[in-house]
Amino acid sequence: MENVIEVENLTHRYGKRVIYEDLNFTVPKEGIFGLLGKNGVGKTTLIKILMGFLRPVSGRCRVLGEDSHNLSPAARIRIGLLFEGHLAYEFMSIAQIERFYSSYYPAWDRDLYYGLVDRLDLPHHHLIKNMSCGQRSQVVLGLIFAQRPELMILDDYSMGLDAGYRRLFLEYLREYIKDGTKTVFVTSHIVQDLEKLVNEVIFLDRGGEIMQTSLDRFMSGFKQFSFKKADSKEMPQKDDIIRNVDNTGSVVSVYSFQSRETVESHLKKQGFDMATLDQVPMTLEDSFIGLTGKY
Amino acid sequence: MFLSILYKEWLKVRLYWVIAFLLNVALFVYLFIRLRHLFAIEHDEMIWYQAFEIGTLHYSHIKYLLIITGMIIGAAQFIPEMLGHRFRLSFHLPVRPNALALWAVFIGLFAVSVICILDAFLLYTIIGNFFPSEAAKSALLTASPWLFAGLTAYVGTALIALEPQLPRKLVYIAITGGFVWLFCQGSDYESYNRALCKLALISLLFFPSAILPAYRYRNRSS
Numbered sequence: 456m457e458n459v460i461e462v463e464n465l466t467h468r469y470g471k472r473v474i475y476e477d478l479n480f481t482v483p484k485e486g487i488f489g490l491l492g493k494n495g496v497g498k499t500t501l502i503k504i505l506m507g508f509l510r511p512v513s514g515r516c517r518v519l520g521e522d523s524h525n526l527s528p529a530a531r532i533r534i535g536l537l538f539e540g541h542l543a544y545e546f547m548s549i550a551q552i553e554r555f556y557s558s559y560y561p562a563w564d565r566d567l568y569y570g571l572v573d574r575l576d577l578p579h580h581h582l583i584k585n586m587s588c589g590q591r592s593q594v595v596l597g598l599i600f601a602q603r604p605e606l607m608i609l610d611d612y613s614m615g616l617d618a619g620y621r622r623l624f625l626e627y628l629r630e631y632i633k634d635g636t637k638t639v640f641v642t643s644h645i646v647q648d649l650e651k652l653v654n655e656v657i658f659l660d661r662g663g664e665i666m667q668t669s670l671d672r673f674m675s676g677f678k679q680f681s682f683k684k685a686d687s688k689e690m691p692q693k694d695d696i697i698r699n700v701d702n703t704g705s706v707v708s709v710y711s712f713q714s715r716e717t718v719e720s721h722l723k724k725q726g727f728d729m730a731t732l733d734q735v736p737m738t739l740e741d742s743f744i745g746l747t748g749k750y
Numbered sequence: 751m752f753l754s755i756l757y758k759e760w761l762k763v764r765l766y767w768v769i770a771f772l773l774n775v776a777l778f779v780y781l782f783i784r785l786r787h788l789f790a791i792e793h794d795e796m797i798w799y800q801a802f803e804i805g806t807l808h809y810s811h812i813k814y815l816l817i818i819t820g821m822i823i824g825a826a827q828f829i830p831e832m833l834g835h836r837f838r839l840s841f842h843l844p845v846r847p848n849a850l851a852l853w854a855v856f857i858g859l860f861a862v863s864v865i866c867i868l869d870a871f872l873l874y875t876i877i878g879n880f881f882p883s884e885a886a887k888s889a890l891l892t893a894s895p896w897l898f899a900g901l902t903a904y905v906g907t908a909l910i911a912l913e914p915q916l917p918r919k920l921v922y923i924a925i926t927g928g929f930v931w932l933f934c935q936g937s938d939y940e941s942y943n944r945a946l947c948k949l950a951l952i953s954l955l956f957f958p959s960a961i962l963p964a965y966r967y968r969n970r971s972s
Binding site for chain 2: 560
């Protein structure tokens with residue numbers, strides 16, 4: 456299958472701080488891919504590198520088959536990019552920004568833009584600098600949809616959006632990918648939104664450790680088990696079987712990709728009482744926190 | 751593409767351009783009123799003596815006008831691009847980055863040049879209204895370095911605003927300041943006649959240099 460994004464042996468550092476070391480992944484054409492990771496793991500940095508706004512220390516990134524640091528105008532026409540913080544030309548009005556962008560994109564859909572933006576109930580001469588963060592996001596997302604790009608890269612699209620508009624946006628996004636030719640690469644702080652949206656997830660950890668899997672495989676394979684701990688202060692340790700450990704009061708939660716039987720026998724060997732062991736159903740957000748930890 | 755870039759740049763600078771335009775017109779109106787007053791209260795021989803024997807420049811107050819104009823237009827055009835790294839928005843447009851940077855600077859330079867031409871016209875007309883035409887031509891030659899100082903100040907401001915790193919910003923401030931200073935040294939009539947062409951050619955090199963901070967912006971690693 457054709458890849459729209461290819462990252463090979465990517466290494467990047469800020470000073471002495473390593474962001475990624477030898478990062479590799481690909482995003483195939485078609486579908487919605489979620490990039491998940493805690494604050495500071497380098498999600499935005501990765502998008503900056505993919506879009507050619509930052510030169511990595513080493514490695515290679517290709518977007519739509521072109522070197523990401525040298526994307527041609529023809530490739531950029533095919534990429535809709537949402538910058539973190541819903542960056543926009545704030546000196547423009549709703550109508551001016553539409554007029555400006557429409558001249559660059561041959562497949563521009565004016566109705567789609569105004570379909571989203573008119574829900575703000577603002578006059579078209581309203582300046583973007585006088586909008587709230589959420590209103591600005593609606594304008595910026597409207598511009599990206601109107602562009603009708605083949606590849607949409609959305610860096611934290613949910614920032615500043617209220618619940619209603621977030622849902623509306625997701626409906627538009629589903630409609631947008633319905634023809635089966637589009638690809639969306641998305642990061643978001645609202646992990647539960649992605650549960651209903653993405654086909655595949657890429658978990659990015661500090662230092663550039665990565666896990667790429669389909670959402671279904673991850674949700675069915677990654678499990679949470681809880682049990683009541685005896686008085687001893689000892690806790691299970693992370694190892695090849697136990698991916699993460701958390702405890703609230705006397706209840707211990709362990710997270711693992713292994714089966715219940717494997718986890719149970721593993722913890723028994725460590726001397727834990729498994730009489731109260733139970734599997735806990737998880738949402739994507741629970742799984743994300745289980746995988747990466749709360750802090 | 752050009753029209754679209756022109757539209758964006760115009761939206762950014764239009765208010766400041768109008769302010770700069772009115773400021774320039776106001777100072778030339780002041781020059782006209784001042785000369786009219788001078789001719790009303792002084793004998794013509796005395797004014798001639800002051801201007802052409804002592805070398806008094808009656809229009810020296812416009813010396814720094816175009817420098818200020820250039821700085822205003824440059825700042826209005828490029829500071830909004832750099833706030834919150836909005837320059838990235840421009841670089842994601844389907845346009846070659848170097849072409850984008852050069853067109854933007856060209857448009858700003860054109861905006862400053864229109865005011866330069868207006869100033870030259872007003873200076874020639876006002877001086878020609880009170881003095882012989884030779885004096886009006888001389889005023890143009892005398893003020894020419896100030897016009898080039900304004901254009902240099904504009905491109906220098908663009909360079910300084912676009913440059914992502916502070917140490918280099920300081921270097922650009924020093925180079926721009928040096929050039930502008932060089933254009934403002936003479937205080938006599940036509941004192942740059944022999945050097946103006948060479949200085950103007952050197953200052954033209956500022957124009958393509960706008961590619962440099964734009965390139966550095968896209969190639970930074972932090």
